Amino acid sequence: MKRTTVKIPDALDARLRHEAERRGVTISELTREALETFLGTSGPRRELGAAAAGRSGRSDVSERIEQILAAEVPR
Incomplete structure (x- = not known):
């Protein structure tokens, strides 16, 4: 070290x-x-596109958050 x-x-x-x-x-x-x-x-680190989800204009973000994060974060 x-x-x-x-x-x-x-x-x-x-x-x-x-x-x-x-x-x-x-x-x-x-x-x-x-x-x-x-x-x-x-x-x-890179910024996650999901970080701006609150300003997306979509009303279903809270229901789709797992799907959004899965698309943004590689496994």
Whole structure:
């Protein structure tokens, strides 16, 4: 595992430390999780088309959400 130093603002550091303590994990674990979530295993995350479903003009989105998500997220 490689060590990396990152400079962050004091307010962000405080939020990071608070969240790590709240979850009962180390700052390193939380930072790795956040980076993995942001970058993913295969690069930057893509936006889901279903994320804008609330503005679709369709009235059946809540009934079709599983179908919409299945079409957007590869298995």
